[in-house]
Amino acid sequence: MTHPRPIRVGVVGLGRGQTFIDQSTPIVGMELVAICDTWEERLVEFGAAHKVATYTDFEKFLEHDMDAVVLANYFHEHADFAIMALRAGKHVMSETAASFTPAQGAALVREVERSGLIYMFADNYPYMAYNQEMRRLYQEGAIGDFRYGEGEYVHPISAHLFNSIAMSPDHWRNWLPVTYYCSHSLAPVMFVTDTTPVKVSGFVIAHDPDDANKARTVRRMDTASMIVLTMDNGAIVKLLQYDLRGHGNYVRIVGNQGLMENGRGPLEDHLRVRREPFEKPAGVPVETSYLPDFPVFGREAAATGHGGGDFFMNYEFAQAIRTGVQPYFDVYKGVQMALVGALAYRSALEDNRSIVIPDLHDPAVLDAMANDHFSPDPADAGGDNPLPSVLGHVEPTPEGKAYAAEVWSRTDELLFGGGLWDR
Ligand SMILES: NC(=O)c1ccc[n+]([C@@H]2O[C@H](COP(=O)([O-])OP(=O)(O)OC[C@H]3O[C@@H](n4cnc5c(N)ncnc54)[C@H](O)[C@@H]3O)[C@@H](O)[C@H]2O)c1
Numbered sequence: 001m002t003h004p005r006p007i008r009v010g011v012v013g014l015g016r017g018q019t020f021i022d023q024s025t026p027i028v029g030m031e032l033v034a035i036c037d038t039w040e041e042r043l044v045e046f047g048a049a050h051k052v053a054t055y056t057d058f059e060k061f062l063e064h065d066m067d068a069v070v071l072a073n074y075f076h077e078h079a080d081f082a083i084m085a086l087r088a089g090k091h092v093m094s095e096t097a098a099s100f101t102p103a104q105g106a107a108l109v110r111e112v113e114r115s116g117l118i119y120m121f122a123d124n125y126p127y128m129a130y131n132q133e134m135r136r137l138y139q140e141g142a143i144g145d146f147r148y149g150e151g152e153y154v155h156p157i158s159a160h161l162f163n164s165i166a167m168s169p170d171h172w173r174n175w176l177p178v179t180y181y182c183s184h185s186l187a188p189v190m191f192v193t194d195t196t197p198v199k200v201s202g203f204v205i206a207h208d209p210d211d212a213n214k215a216r217t218v219r220r221m222d223t224a225s226m227i228v229l230t231m232d233n234g235a236i237v238k239l240l241q242y243d244l245r246g247h248g249n250y251v252r253i254v255g256n257q258g259l260m261e262n263g264r265g266p267l268e269d270h271l272r273v274r275r276e277p278f279e280k281p282a283g284v285p286v287e288t289s290y291l292p293d294f295p296v297f298g299r300e301a302a303a304t305g306h307g308g309g310d311f312f313m314n315y316e317f318a319q320a321i322r323t324g325v326q327p328y329f330d331v332y333k334g335v336q337m338a339l340v341g342a343l344a345y346r347s348a349l350e351d352n353r354s355i356v357i358p359d360l361h362d363p364a365v366l367d368a369m370a371n372d373h374f375s376p377d378p379a380d381a382g383g384d385n386p387l388p389s390v391l392g393h394v395e396p397t398p399e400g401k402a403y404a405a406e407v408w409s410r411t412d413e414l415l416f417g418g419g420l421w422d423r
Contacts, residue, residue, distance in 0.1 A: 003322075007029060007031070007067045007322075008033045008065070008066040009031065009033065009066060009067070009068045009069070010033060010068070011032065012036040012037070012058060012070065012071050012072060012073050013036075013037060013071065013073040013074075014035060014039065014046050014072075016072040017035070017037075017070065019072075019310050020032075020314065021035070027297070027300055028311075028315050028318050029318050029322070030314065030318055032050060032052055033053065033066050034052055034053040034054070034061060035047060035052055035055070036054070036056070036061035038056055040056060041411075043055075043056065062085060066090065067090065067091060068090055068092070068118075068317070068321060069085040069093075070092075070093045070094075071092065071094040071095055072095045073095075075095075075096065075100075075173075076100040076176070077100070078094045078098060079107065079108045081094075082098075083108060083111045086111045086115040086119070089117070090117070091118040091119070091120075091320075092118070093119075093120040093121075093313070094121060094334065095122050096121075096123060096181065096183045096184070097180060097181075097183065097337070097338040098331065098337065099338045100338070100342070100377070102342060102343075102369040102372035102373075102374060103371065103372050105360075106335075106367075107370065108335060110366060112331040118317070118320045118321050118324075118327070119326070119330060119331040119334070120313075120317045120320060120326075120330070120334075121183075121329040121337070122313050122317075122329075123329060124309030124312075124313050125153070125184045125187055125188050126187045126191035126192075126309070127301075127312035127316075128188070128249075128269075128309045129269065129292050129293060129294050129298075129301075129308060130269060130270070131191060131192060131251060131262075132312075133271055133292035133293075133295075134188075134253055134262075135192045137273065138192050138260070142257075142258060142260070143253065143254070143255030143258030143260055143275070144257030144258060145233070145255055146193040146195060146235045146253060146254075147234075147235050147236075147256055148235060148236050148254040149193065149231075149235060149238075149251070149252060149254065150238045150239070150240070150251070150261075151184075151188055151189045151237065151238075151239045151240075151250070152241070152248065152250040153182075153184035153185040153240075153249055154240060154242070154244050154246055154249075154250075155241075155247060156213070156243050156246075156247055159213050159216035159217050159403060160407060162217045162219070163403060163408065166218075166219075169218050170378060174220060174221075175219070175221055175388040177204075177221050177345045177376050178242045179204065179227060179341050179345040179348065180342065181241060182225075182340055182344065183337040183338075183341075184249070185239040185241050186229075186237075186337055187329065189239075189253065191328065191329075192253050193253060195233050195235060196231065196232050196333065197229040197230070197232075197336060197340055197357050198229075198231065198357050199229065199354055199355065199357060200228070200229055200230075200339075200344050201347050201354045201355070202225060202227050202343070202347035202348035203225065203226045203227070203228070203352055204222045204224075204225050204348040204390045205223045206223065206389070206390055207220075207222045207389050211223070214400075215399055216399055216400050216403045216404075217400050217403070217404060218396035218400050218404045219396070219400075220378075220389060220393075220394040221389050221394070222390055223242070224240065224241060225240075225345075226238060227241075227340065239340075248265065250262060258274060258275040259273070259274045260273050260274075263289075270290065270291050270292075271290060271291075271292050272287070272289045273287075273288045273289075274286060294308060297311065297315065316328065336357060339357050340357065342374060345376060346374060348390055
């Protein structure tokens with residue numbers, strides 16, 4: 001398939017943003033025309049390699065003649081960038097998280113509604129083969145109606161790698177509270193079951209001063225979080241994320257006629273489906289376990305990162321722009337997930353109380369959210385804003401400060417990341 005007129009895209013942020021650059025393929029129908037990063041060495045290198053315009057200034061970048069912008073800048077700064085891009089007439093695909101404070105979330109929803117442009121929240125995990133297969137099976141009725149689910153994104157990394165990708169004391173990776181990065185565990189559950197969260201309670205596994213790996217970094221947040229959600233059909237969902245030992249991604253979907261889940265460890269890409277012997281339809285096995293394929297574009301997807309999910313995200317964004325129909329992960333779902341992260345932290349600070357996730361289609365809800373500037377960003381400290389750990393101030397160890405400084409001094413290695421992920 002080729003497209004007569006490619007969608008001209010600009011990418012902001014050349015860490016994760018490199019993925020989008022690599023995938024501006026003919027089948028997706030996108031053409032990279034400009035890149036933006038404040039990190040000049042990185043920018044110049046990538047600009048020369050891809051022969052595209054380069055900008056260090058986001059506002060100047062927005063003046064470039066292009067149709068769409070991909071935001072892969074800092075985790076907590078996406079909403080303001082998205083709003084500026086929409087006002088400049090560009091469609092937006094935004095990395096995690098869609099917004100940081102509830103007030104920013106409301107402003108983002110309003111701007112997408114006002115502009116009529118496409119906004120896509122770019123979580124790639126739902127597009128992994130086993131999650132797409134679970135969605136297909138769920139829609140066929142294979143396990144009945146959704147009643148309970150789990151989503152896990154457990155991602156412990158070495159102190160070396162951590163310091164390499166969190167390149168200053170105030171980089172978001174060194175303070176982001178452990179409930180906020182929840183979209184990789186939540187988005188697959190929403191995608192498979194077509195449900196959305198309406199209530200949240202957050203539980204935090206606190207900072208661990210005896211974790212020797214963490215002590216070699218300058219992180220000031222907690223270890224991990226468990227989030228309990230009620231979905232809009234009454235189902236209960238448990239999310240687990242962040243820095244626990246036991247790396248893995250996991251999704252479990254339980255219906256009132258069966259179960260689907262991906263495997264653990266070496267079987268992570270496998271799918272298990274179980275229907276109980278007392279009620280399964282004739283001819284259907286009790287247990288099935290298999291390695292599912294992508295429904296379409298298997299070859300193209302397999303060549304991309306994150307289990308193929310990255311390809312489908314770009315594909316969905318391009319399709320949305322071409323058809324004028326908002327994508328599955330639209331601004332409402334994106335901001336809902338951001339609210340889960342923020343309100344779960346508020347809940348954890350308030351004895352795990354249950355907090356309602358309001359209906360973002362309601363203008364009165366957006367009015368109320370516009371006054372909620374809850375932020376654990378150390379740059380916003382003061383007033384009612386919390387610190388990034390439920391324990392209060394966490395002082396990095398002298399060893400952590402020294403080791404981080406040593407890693408940060410090797411800028412060549414940091415710039416292009418050669419082999420970093422292996423350590
Ligand atoms: N979906 C995934 O699998 C996945 C994986 C990694 C990162 N991410 C997300 O991608 C985003 C970026 O993360 P990252 O890993 O690349 O690390 P990062 O946040 O350190 O990188 C951000 C990049 O944006 C640039 N930048 C920051 N502010 C800028 C500005 N005002 N103007 C221009 N450029 C600016 C930085 O110089 C840096 O190169 C985050 O939101 C993160 O959550 C997603």
